[in-house]
Every structure is written in C-alpha cells, then in structure tokens.
Amino acid sequence: MTFRHVFNHFVKSLTPLYDKQEAENITSWIFEEKLGISKTALAIREQETISEVKANDLAYKLVRLLKGEPVQYVLGNTVFYGLKFKVNKKVLIPRPETEELVDWIIKDQTVSQPINLIDIGTGSGCIAIALKKNLTHANVMAIDISTEALEVARENARLNETVVDFFQYNILNASEEEAPETFLQGKNFNVIMSNPPYIPQTEISEMHRNVVQFEPHLALFVPDADPLIYYKAIAAFAVGRLLTDGFIYVELHENKADEVTEVFRSHGFQSITIRADMQGKQRMLKAGR
8 A cells, every 4th residue: 555545545435424624634643653654755655655563553554543543642642832742531632622722821021030829720831831941031820620631741751851840730629728738838929820620511522533432531520500710719719829929821611701710809809810822712811910
C-alpha cells in the first residue's frame, strides 16, 4: 500500500464520524506524528510504499479512532499555546478557548518583579505550565483533586522544562473554618486562575460521544442543582488569598456569564470583565476588587 492509499482509507473510514475536512485534519495529524510526513511531504511521497510495521500501527490507531476516541488520546499528546503536552483519559484535552484565557493573563502581566499564581483544577497542567513558560518571573502553583491528573501534569512540566509546584487539593473542601493546608500557609496570590468543571449534567446528551465516553467527567460536569459550585468555591478561596491588586481569571460556560458575575460580586469582587472567545461566545471572566 502507498502512503496516499492509506491516507485516503483513513479519511473515508472517518467521514461517518466527522465531516471530511476534520477527517482529513485528523489523518494529517496522525501521518505527521507517526510517519513524520507533513501535508507537503505527502504530495511528494504519496506513491511510496508504507512498511508493514507502520501500516499495522496505523491500523491500530484507526480502530481506536473509529470507536470515537479523540485523536489526542490516540497519539498521547497535543499542542497547547505552542507547547507539547502529554494527555490521556485522566485529563481533559486542552481547548483553543483556554489558550485565549492564558493569552489574556500573559498580556495583563506587565510587571517584571516576582508574582504568585495559582491554577485551580490544573488537569494536564497546560495553563500553569504555559504561564510559567511565558512568565519566567512568576512563582506558579497548581492544584487538582486527582492524583492521576497530577502525575500527568508533573510529567508535562518536566517535558516543557518548567518549575511548577503541584499539590493535591479539593477546592470544594476549602473554607474559612478549616485549617489551611500546609502548602497554602502564608500564601497569597497576584493571580488566581481556573478552568473548572461547568457543564450541567443535563447537557451530556447534547455532547459529542468522543467527549462523553472518553474525557474525565470529574473535570467536565457539575450537578444540575448547583452548576456554579466551583465558581462559588473559587470566589470564597480568593477572598482570603487574592492580593489587593490581584485578579481572578476563569473560563465560563457560554450561557452562565451573568450568573458567574453575580457569584464574584457577592464575594466582594466589583471589577469584573467578561470577554468573548474567537467564536463570539462569552467564555472568560476577570475579577478584581
């Protein structure tokens, strides 16, 4: 079989799950990662014969893709804010709108002196690591409830040659009545950021199966009875941890911007900005005192 034959077979096989353009993009990504062949190179080498070993490896990848598994999990990595990250089923696949949130934070940081940042619900570590890579003067801490996610995040920090302090911590258990965790004692932050779970359970039926069946529900969904539970916890945490001139940045459900705004206002944060993503959806919030 030639490279072109295999490429076309991939695209044809995937079109029942994805539109043709997305099927071609996924196939191109597989070819570049597993064969080292870009779109340009394919045009030149399309009639070359693929080895049996490589063909068998690609066939296994295709079986996984046909089950709806996201290509990022099939390959075991993705790119976020220009950096490569390992991903598996224990962490969410980073999204482009989260890159926009990171970009907002970076562009707001105009000072050169050390600052303290904390990422709540870090998952793969993509936000914390991208910030540390671009704000080298920042001290970055990241927390997550999942030990398995933290293992992935620590590996990503090593791969990207960044120093981020990762800790296991459940933000929903944080309250003024509880004694602060040792790693938080005496810590205050210039920036608190989070891409928390925010999708109500009732929306599961509307979502693509490659998200519902493969990505961790713990990092995606919230109870219908209390869909703002994480924003309430983040706001309460920030009351005692955010420095006077500091800011909170969070990603939003596109239909919850007004409600999340009220959560932060009720905790005393009056300087609030909502920003739309590239699709025009209200997906980011910045709050200060």
